[in-house]
Amino acid sequence: MSAKNLDAHHRWRSVTVAFRVSPEEDQQLERLVHLTGLTKQDYIINRLLGREIVVQGNLRVYQALRDHLAAILQELKRIHAGEIIPDELNDTIQFITQIMEGMKQAE
Secondary structure (H helix, E strand, C coil): CCCCEECCCCCEECCCCCCCCCHHHHHHHHHHHHHHCCCHHHHHHHHHCCCCCCCCCCHHHHHHHHHHHHHHHHHHHHCCCCCCCCHHHHHHHHHHHHHHHHHHHHC
16 A cells, blocks of 8 residues: 655545546546646646646656657648547647646746
């Protein structure tokens, strides 16, 4: 059993919640978590409780954004005119757009 952790409000996180996802859902979740710079636990808790995801700009987040934008550019180059953009790619583009908009507002 893992160690108990204190959350930001000094409450013990001692309960384990588990659920199953498909490999594709896992990839998408990992991608979103990586882009926020949060831990997977904090990202999932914030999303489940309807809290705003606040991305703190730092070197790791910048590198993740750069890497994912490069991958998106390669994927968009691969897609020919008239082809449908996969939902996962569209979701990632929208999420990165939200992050970038938030970064512009913080300046």
